[in-house]
Amino acid sequence: MIEILTTLCLCLVLLGMVPTLATFAQFLMVGLHGIWNHYSKCAGHTPRVAFILPAWNEADVLGASIDSLMDMDYPVGAWRLYVVDDASTDHTSEVMRQKMAQYPGAVFHLRREKGGQGKAHTLNHGIREILAGDWAEAVMIMDADVLFEPLTLRRMTRHLADPEVGGVTAYVKEGSEPSSLLSRFIAFEYITAQAAARRAQNVAGGIPCMAGGAQLHTRENLMAIGGTIDTSTLAEDTYTTIKTQICGHRAIFDPNAIVWAEEPDSVVALWKQRLRWGRGNLQITLAFRDLWFRPRRSSKFGNPAFGVLWFSIALMPVFMILGSAGLIGLFYLWPSWAPLAFSVLWTVTFISYAFQTLFSIVIDPQTAKRAWFEGIAFPGLLSLGVMTLAILGLKPFFGSGQWPPTGGWSWGAIGGEIGVLIILGWSALSTLAAWGVYRIDKAGAPKWLRNILLVLVGYGPLLCAISMGAIIGQLRSADLKWDKTIKSGKARLPT
Amino acid sequence: MKAGDETIALSTFDAIRAKDLRNEKRVMWSEVGIAVILALLVAGYIAWGFVPRGYLFDR
Numbered sequence: 001m002i003e004i005l006t007t008l009c010l011c012l013v014l015l016g017m018v019p020t021l022a023t024f025a026q027f028l029m030v031g032l033h034g035i036w037n038h039y040s041k042c043a044g045h046t047p048r049v050a051f052i053l054p055a056w057n058e059a060d061v062l063g064a065s066i067d068s069l070m071d072m073d074y075p076v077g078a079w080r081l082y083v084v085d086d087a088s089t090d091h092t093s094e095v096m097r098q099k100m101a102q103y104p105g106a107v108f109h110l111r112r113e114k115g116g117q118g119k120a121h122t123l124n125h126g127i128r129e130i131l132a133g134d135w136a137e138a139v140m141i142m143d144a145d146v147l148f149e150p151l152t153l154r155r156m157t158r159h160l161a162d163p164e165v166g167g168v169t170a171y172v173k174e175g176s177e178p179s180s181l182l183s184r185f186i187a188f189e190y191i192t193a194q195a196a197a198r199r200a201q202n203v204a205g206g207i208p209c210m211a212g213g214a215q216l217h218t219r220e221n222l223m224a225i226g227g228t229i230d231t232s233t234l235a236e237d238t239y240t241t242i243k244t245q246i247c248g249h250r251a252i253f254d255p256n257a258i259v260w261a262e263e264p265d266s267v268v269a270l271w272k273q274r275l276r277w278g279r280g281n282l283q284i285t286l287a288f289r290d291l292w293f294r295p296r297r298s299s300k301f302g303n304p305a306f307g308v309l310w311f312s313i314a315l316m317p318v319f320m321i322l323g324s325a326g327l328i329g330l331f332y333l334w335p336s337w338a339p340l341a342f343s344v345l346w347t348v349t350f351i352s353y354a355f356q357t358l359f360s361i362v363i364d365p366q367t368a369k370r371a372w373f374e375g376i377a378f379p380g381l382l383s384l385g386v387m388t389l390a391i392l393g394l395k396p397f398f399g400s401g402q403w404p405p406t407g408g409w410s411w412g413a414i415g416g417e418i419g420v421l422i423i424l425g426w427s428a429l430s431t432l433a434a435w436g437v438y439r440i441d442k443a444g445a446p447k448w449l450r451n452i453l454l455v456l457v458g459y460g461p462l463l464c465a466i467s468m469g470a471i472i473g474q475l476r477s478a479d480l481k482w483d484k485t486i487k488s489g490k491a492r493l494p495t
Numbered sequence: 496m497k498a499g500d501e502t503i504a505l506s507t508f509d510a511i512r513a514k515d516l517r518n519e520k521r522v523m524w525s526e527v528g529i530a531v532i533l534a535l536l537v538a539g540y541i542a543w544g545f546v547p548r549g550y551l552f553d554r
Contacts, residue, residue, distance in 0.1 A: 028530070031524075032523070034523025034524075039516055158511075256518060351537060354533060362525040391540070
């Protein structure tokens with residue numbers, strides 16, 4: 001019986017390594033984008049593009065976004081902006097009157113009198129209007145706070161010269177000025193999650209999400225996916241992306257097409273935004289349940305590697321908890337194996353972290369210049385301490401490199417059983433600690449205290465905690481409500 | 496994509512594409528460099544584990 005339980009614990013430890021190994025493998029594919037990319041099929045192609053900008057009380061950011069579009073290097077008259085006003089109650093109408101007078105024939109105001117149903121419904125109002133006419137050859141879905149660099153649209157539309165391509169997305173960078181610790185964490189996260197991961201996804205041939213802040217579709221593709229954006233999930237951009245590829249079109253990420261956006265500046269706001277994304281992704285997991293691990297249904301998403309990557313991210317906290325449970329189980333069942341399993345798990349984590357951090361710095365040196373510290377502190381200083389312990393073979397705390405024997409309960413010494421359990425369970429406990437940081441921020445703690453705790457506990461564990469919140473929310477079938485992230489117009493284009 | 500389809504000056508398009516391709520090559524070779532350095536460090540770390548205790552410093 002003990003043998004079976006011990007084997008089970010070892011399997012749990014291996015399961016705990018799945019997200020680390022999956023993201024590491026994905027990172028190893030990034031460089032191949034230098035060989036396998038879509039640039040050879042690009043051409044100087046400038047179709048007529050209709051931008052759709054859904055706006056609900058976005059008057060503070062709308063003006064800057066419209067002005068940034070006017071600076072685009074794209075043929076005059078070959079693009080239009082449709083601002084879909086979701087029954088705003090602020091001075092959006094006034095801003096739009098000014099902008100329509102300033103840019104006649106380029107900016108249009110579509111107003112919904114009954115709003116509040118969410119982004120997808122607002123987008124659909126605009127898409128219906130645009131598809132009713134025959135002017136638009138492509139449709140760009142964007143967010144109100146997104147700022148386009150002058151060449152971004154050209155860089156995106158060049159991919160549409162390939163008739164196989166249905167959608168293109170850009171690299172969304174965090175552009176808040178002045179920046180904060182949290183905005184720099186997000187900036188670094190976007191290097192790993194977009195600039196790196198989506199290059200690898202281009203290589204693999206399937207992209208799970210074209211960013212909703214800059215999602216370009218051909219007219220044909222929009223018609224093929226039904227002419228509307230799905231309203232049944234909270235992650236309409238992911239749904240549209242998967243649907244595009246299921247309908248036989250390619251989705252492309254262009255890492256050199258850059259837009260800038262403002263991201264949340266408090267843990268509470270980040271939690272709200274990411275909880276919506278997390279629950280949306282779980283809804284999509286169910287909505288496309290016929291695809292995962294079934295290559296015959298869809299060669300891209302049915303691919304086992306893609307499935308492992310999708311689930312290891314969507315269910316990351318579950319893997320973390322399983323890994324910790326496995327280590328603790330080993331400590332009691334087969335004590336001599338626990339230090340080895342611990343060292344292997346955290347050493348692999350360290351190697352993956354070191355590779356991803358160094359590589360991310362090189363991928364986007366402009367962002368890394370201001371967010372290098374956040375890149376290093378991404379997993380949290382406490383987790384880095386645990387990694388150090390693993391690499392050095394436990395010797396800094398336990399001279400012989402062995403755990404203290406079980407049954408030696410002590411709160412006083414780090415070498416006591418409580419200390420051992422905390423270290424073994426850290427990947428799960430860090431998620432709990434990150435939830436504590438959220439609660440402290442929600443309780444109105446000073447920013448300096450929140451920042452210190454965030455650096456100690458880590459931004460990665462915070463994302464894990466939010467994923468856990470999303471899983472629990474889905475399991476409890478908690479109310480689903482479209483909750484907009486408030487933007488204040490802090491994003492700036494680099495000068 | 497028929498009507499309204501303009502073709503930008505080939506030189507502009509080629510210049511942008513050449514710049515982006517250079518960036519992709521830079522990313523690729525950077526990855527190779529970082530992977531080699533890390534692999535050497537990991538190999539050194541593993542090899543260190545096989546050195547008999549006291550062999551290097553206690554003689």
